[in-house]
Structure formats: C-alpha cells, structure tokens
Amino acid sequence: xxxxxxxxxxxxxxxxxxxxxxxxxxxxxxxxxxxxxxxxxxxxxxxxxxxxxxxxxxxxxxxxxxxxxxxxxxxxxxxxxxxxxxxxxxxxxxxxxxxxxxxxxxxxxxxxxxxxxxxxxxxxxxxxxxxxxxxxxxxxxxxxxxxxxxxxxxxxxxxxxxxxxxxxxxxxxxxxxxxxxxxxxxxxxxxxxxxxxxxxxxxxxxxxxxxxxxxxxxxxxxxxxxxxxxxxxxxxxxxxxxxxxxxxxxxxxxxxxxxxxxxxxxxxxxxxxxxxxxxxxxxxxxxxxxxxxxxxxxxxxxxxxxxxxxxxxxxxxxxxxxxxxxxxx
Amino acid sequence: xxxxxxxxxxxxxxxxxxxxxxxxxxxxxxxxxxxxxxxxxxxxxxxxxxxxxxxxxxxxxxxxxxxxxxxxxxxxxxxxxxxxxxxxxxxxxxxxxxxxxxxxxxxxxxxxxxxxxxxxxxxxxxxxxxxxxxxxxxxxxxxxxxxxxxxxxxxxxxxxxxxxxxxxxxxxxxxxxxxxxxxxxxxxxxxxxxxxxxxxxxxxxxxxxxxxxxxxxxxxxxxxxxxxxxxxxxxxxxxxxxxxxxxxxxxxxxxxxxxxxxxxxxxxxxxxxxxxxxxxxxxxxxxxxxxxxxxxxxxxxxxx
Numbered sequence: 001x002x003x004x005x006x007x008x009x010x011x012x013x014x015x016x017x018x019x020x021x022x023x024x025x026x027x028x029x030x031x032x033x034x035x036x037x038x039x040x041x042x043x044x045x046x047x048x049x050x051x052x053x054x055x056x057x058x059x060x061x062x063x064x065x066x067x068x069x070x071x072x073x074x075x076x077x078x079x080x081x082x083x084x085x086x087x088x089x090x091x092x093x094x095x096x097x098x099x100x101x102x103x104x105x106x107x108x109x110x111x112x113x114x115x116x117x118x119x120x121x122x123x124x125x126x127x128x129x130x131x132x133x134x135x136x137x138x139x140x141x142x143x144x145x146x147x148x149x150x151x152x153x154x155x156x157x158x159x160x161x162x163x164x165x166x167x168x169x170x171x172x173x174x175x176x177x178x179x180x181x182x183x184x185x186x187x188x189x190x191x192x193x194x195x196x197x198x199x200x201x202x203x204x205x206x207x208x209x210x211x212x213x214x215x216x217x218x219x220x221x222x223x224x225x226x227x228x229x230x231x232x233x234x235x236x237x238x239x240x241x242x243x244x245x246x247x248x249x250x251x252x253x254x255x256x257x258x259x260x261x262x263x264x265x266x267x268x269x270x271x272x273x274x275x276x277x278x279x280x281x282x283x284x285x286x287x288x289x290x291x292x293x294x295x296x297x298x299x300x301x302x303x304x305x306x307x308x309x310x311x312x313x314x315x316x317x318x319x320x321x322x323x324x325x326x327x328x329x
Numbered sequence: 330x331x332x333x334x335x336x337x338x339x340x341x342x343x344x345x346x347x348x349x350x351x352x353x354x355x356x357x358x359x360x361x362x363x364x365x366x367x368x369x370x371x372x373x374x375x376x377x378x379x380x381x382x383x384x385x386x387x388x389x390x391x392x393x394x395x396x397x398x399x400x401x402x403x404x405x406x407x408x409x410x411x412x413x414x415x416x417x418x419x420x421x422x423x424x425x426x427x428x429x430x431x432x433x434x435x436x437x438x439x440x441x442x443x444x445x446x447x448x449x450x451x452x453x454x455x456x457x458x459x460x461x462x463x464x465x466x467x468x469x470x471x472x473x474x475x476x477x478x479x480x481x482x483x484x485x486x487x488x489x490x491x492x493x494x495x496x497x498x499x500x501x502x503x504x505x506x507x508x509x510x511x512x513x514x515x516x517x518x519x520x521x522x523x524x525x526x527x528x529x530x531x532x533x534x535x536x537x538x539x540x541x542x543x544x545x546x547x548x549x550x551x552x553x554x555x556x557x558x559x560x561x562x563x564x565x566x567x568x569x570x571x572x573x574x575x576x577x578x579x580x581x582x583x584x585x586x587x588x589x590x591x592x593x594x595x596x597x598x599x600x601x602x603x604x605x606x607x608x609x610x611x612x613x614x615x616x617x618x619x620x621x622x623x624x625x626x627x628x629x630x631x632x633x
Contacts, residue, residue, distance in 0.1 A: 004436050107421060114417040116443075329385045
C-alpha cells in the first residue's frame with residue numbers, strides 16, 4: 001500500500017516540492033532584504049524599547065518615523081501576503097480533492113478495492129500518508145512565513161494579530177492545510193468527480209475560514225476593555241500588537257456616543273466657536289475614549305485554539321470520508 | 330447450516346432474492362441464481378439490465394439492499410479475505426494509466442497475499458506486451474490482456490469479467506477469449522463473463538444467465554437449455570395446453586398459423602405441430618423479448 005501510494009503520487013510530490021522551492025527562491029531574498037533594511041533603520045532596537053512602558057517621547061517619535069519609512073518601502077508586500085494565504089487551499093484542491101475522486105472518475109477504485117487490501121485500510125494508509133506529507137509541508141510553510149512576515153508585523157500597529165498575518169504564520173497554517181485536504185477528500189467521496197470536488201472544496205474552505213475568522217476568532221477569550229480620557233495624553237502606548245476589536249466614545253454614564261471613532265483634545269480645549277471639544281458629537285463633560293481589544297500576549301493561545309478547531313474539523317471530515325468510501329462502487 | 334453448505338459445496342456463487350436499489354430504482358431485484366463450480370458462465374442481458382450491479386455485488390463492491398449473495402459460502406461485502414479467491418476485471422478494464430505493466434505486476438504483489446508474479450510476467454511476455462510502456466498508451470486489447478493477467482495472478486477460484494470484450498475489435502476479442510480459455514482450462518477456475526451480446530460469448534460458455542430489466546429471465550447449462558426448448562409451428566394457437574410443453578416463452582401469430590418458442594417437459598407428439606430445434610441465440614432472444622415490452626406512452630405524452 002505504501003509503495004502504491006508513493007508510486008501514484010511521486011510525480012505530484014515532486015511538482016509540489018518544486019513549486020515550494022521556487023516560492024522560497026523568490027521569498028527568501030525579499031525576506032533577507034527586509035531584515036537588512038529593518039536593522040539598518042535601527043528598528044530592531046525600537047521594538048525592544050517600545051516594549052517597555054517608560055519609553056521616552058523622543059525615542060517613540062524616532063521609531064515611528066523609522067517604521068513609517070519601512071512601511072513605505074515594503075508595505076506593498078502585504079498584497080503578496082494576501083496571495084500567500086491561498087496556499088493551504090491550493091494544497092487541498094490538488095492533493096485532497098483528487099485522492100478519491102480521481103480513482104472513481106477513472107474507475108481504478110474497482111481495480112484497487114478488489115485486490116487483497118480492504119477499503120478501510122486503503123483509505124487509512126492513503127489518507128495517512130498524504131496527511132503526513134502535507135503536515136510536513138504545512139509546518140515548513142508556517143515556520144517560513146513566520147520568519148518572512150516578522151518585520152512586516154513588527155512595524156504594523158496591530159502586530160501579529162493583523163487580519164492577514166495572523167493566518168499566515170505560527171501553527172494555524174497546519175490547521176488550515178489539514179482541513180483543506182480533508183475537505184477535498186470528503187468532497188471527492190461525495191461528488192466523485194475531480195472538478196466538482198475541487199469547486200466544492202474551494203467554496204467550502206473560503207466559507208468556513210471566513211466564518212471562523214470573522215465570527216468566532218474575536219470571541220476565543222472574553223475581550224478586554226480599556227478607557228482613556230479625551231483630552232491630553234492620547235492613545236496609551238504599550239498596546240502595540242493588541243488586536244483592537246472596536247472603539248468608540250462614551251459619556252460618563254457609559255452610553256455610547258460615537259462608534260468607531262476616537263477623539264483627542266488639547267487639555268481644556270475649546271473649538272473655534274467656543275464650544276467644548278467634541279460637543280458637536282454630543283459629548284458631555286466626563287466623556288472618555290473606549291476600546292475593546294484582545295491583548296497581544298494572547299497570540300499563541302488564539303493560534304492554538306484556531307488550529308484546534310481546524311484540526312478537529314479535518315478529523316471529522318476524514319472520518320466521514322472513510323465511511324463514505326465503503327459505500328462507493 | 331452445515332447440511333446446507335454440504336449440499337451446496339459445488340456452488341461457487343449463490344444469490345437469493347438479491348436486490349440492489351439506487352434511489353427508488355431497483356438495478357437488480359429478486360435475483361436468485363446458482364453458479365456451479367468449474368463452469369464458464371455467460372451473463373447476458375441488454376445494457377442497463379443489472380449485469381454490472383450483479384458482478385459488483387458478487388465482488389463485494391456493493392452491499393445488497395435485499396436478499397443475499399454468497400461466494401464460496403461467504404458474504405463478499407467487506408470481506409477482504411474472501412477477495413483473495415475472486416479475480417475481477419471491471420468494465421473498460423480500468424488500470425492506473427501512468428503505471429507500466431511491469432509496475433502493475435509489482436503493485437498487485439504488494440496488494441495481495443497470494444500473488445503469482447511469475448505467471449503474470451510469463452503471460453504478458455507471451456502476448457508481447459511491452460513492460461516499460463505506461464498502460465495508458467497500450468491498445469485497448471493489450472490493456473485488457475494486462476488486466477486479465479493481473480486478475481489471473483491472484484490465482485482466483487472465481488473469475489468475474491464485466492464486459493471484457495465490449496470495447497475490443499473482433500480480432501482482439503477472439504484473442505482475448507482464447508487466452509482466457511487457455512488459462513482457465515488448466516486451473517479449473519469458474520468464470521462469469523458479462524456481455525450485452527450473446528454472440529461474443531456463445532463459443533466459450535457452457536452455462537448461461539440471462540438478465541433483463543433487473544431480473545433473471547433464464548439460467549442453466551447451455552446444453553440443457555438448448556435441449557429443452559423447441560420451436561413449434563402449427564395452426565393458430567388459442568392458448569390451450571399442448572402435450573409436452575411446460576411453458577410458451579414467446580408466441581407470434583399470423584391469421585392461420587402460430588409460431589411458438591416453448592420450454593418442453595417431454596416429447597411433443599401432437600402431429601398438428603411441426604417441431605424444430607432451436608439455437609441458443611433463439612432461446613435468449615425469446616426470453617429477452619419477453620421482458621422488454623414496456624411502453625412509455627404516458628411519459629412521452631402520446632396516446633398508447
């Protein structure tokens with residue numbers, strides 16, 4: 001069985017590795033150049049200093065300027081990062097969907113399932129080996145991406161919790177990739193033709209990923225709130241890397257006055273017409289800025305939870321696929 | 330239980346009121362038949378009659394929805410060990426097209442406990458099949474031979490072939506059947522081949538199963554079937570009993586004369602009837618015609 005699986009998929013494995021090698025050949029030089037610039041602008045030092053609470057105002061301004069220059073130079077790479085998050089689903093499309101669908105489409109399941117190896121064993125060995133191969137690939141991808149996006153995430157305010165970069169690095173790519181492959185396999189056992197199976201895999205993957213990222217992820221842990229006055233001080237520092245879920249301005253009694261906005265007034269500031277700062281928004285004395293967020297140090301917890309969800313979904317789909325294989329003739 | 334088995338020891342394949350349903354349509358229904366050991370049996374019926382379904386049930390690809398099917402006394406669905414005794418060549422002889430014939434022989438060895446790779450190589454060498462060419466690039470006849478060689482390498486006691494010659498040209502057909510007969514003659518393997526054309530199999534088979542509209546119409550040894558059927562020609566028949574006739578399979582009438590194909594249970598002595606012997610094909614066609622007069626007038630929206 002192992003020999004057969006290897007013989008059937010060796011060409012595909014070669015092409016996959018080749019694809020990843022080409023990708024690495026493109027990304028590694030970019031990553032190295034990003035890191036050189038990052039160090040040259042003194043941003044490594046900045047990251048360390050900004051992590052401390054008692055950072056001087058001048059340092060902060062210098063660092064912000066440096067971050068700004070870095071972002072100007074490399075910000076467009078965030079677009080590339082968007083493209084890179086499609087890799088797990090591509091693996092699912094080309095490794096998962098054809099695994100059963102292609103056998104059935106070409107009729108070879110009637111050859112292989114009527115030899116001396118039971119269908120359960122066939123399915124488990126095949127799914128297991130492909131799963132293991134894909135797992136190695138996903139670990140490499142996750143590590144590589146973590147290294148590659150690090151400078152980009154460190155200069156961005158929301159840090160590693162950013163909408164694209166969270167999905168790109170750490171352990172979540174493992175969950176996504178296994179899920180995509182399992183979804184592909186399952187779709188192949190239901191629709192039994194490669195193209196429909198691939199289409200369903202693509203649609204299903206996007207749907208589930210979006211639903212979990214948008215609906216579930218912000219609630220893995222109860223979000224924290226912080227408040228700060230509207231005059232002077234401004235946004236408290238030290239929250240770099242926090243994932244801000246929502247902001248607004250509340251009056252002293254807690255009623256939300258203006259959503260999705262913040263205000264900063266000079267101490268005791270008045271508008272040109274003599275009204276108090278922010279009065280046009282309906283602010284009363286004692287109003288404050290309000291923010292709901294997930295702190296930066298929950299990054300690995302969130303990564304773990306999200307990976308767990310997708311691995312569990314993958315296992316469920318593989319179980320269903322094995323059951324369906326018994327019904328195909 | 331042991332009594333039944335002892336009685337049926339010589340039965341390779343037994344189906345009892347076997348049925349398989351796809352959605353609400355029965356692909357096979359109330360199918361009861363026995364295939365004795367050592368026979369070369371032809372499974373004949375028009376396309377869609379349920380031949381593939383019956384073979385898939387016999388090789389354990391499908392699970393029965395009704396009744397039972399037993400091969401060597403075992404229920405084949407999910408029975409991996411029992412598979413060792415069954416060689417199966419599916420319709421259109423599906424093989425991994427990018428594998429070479431030699432790699433397929435290796436694959437078979439990895440997938441089976443009992444595997445005679447030397448036999449397979451011997452056969453393929455004799456047939457002049459190139460070992461290093463992907464089987465997808467071989468001709469249809471050569472690919473069918475590869476599939477047959479792989480099935481025989483299992484040293485099966487029952488060989489099931491689903492429309493093995495349907496896609497072959499006449500020459501390849503003859504070669505395939507010849508090489509099949511040559512190899513099963515020595516081993517005493519029971520063979521069940523399906524085809525929608527009796528002519529393909531008439532020369533090689535000694536047992537016949539006729540399937541039509543998802544039901545068994547006729548089953549038995551070819552010699553017996555030919556011996557017990559007769560064509561009677563005589564005065565217009567009104568349906569009354571005729572001495573020696575067990576059943577009228579098919580009747581056609583003109584104004585004054587009737588032509589009947591009948592199953593006999595004794596000599597027909599009535600001098601009013603001219604008795605003629607029939608060929609196997611006549612018998613099969615008579616039984617097939619019997620089940621096919623199904624009209625579709627309402628579905629087409631026309632008057633009957």
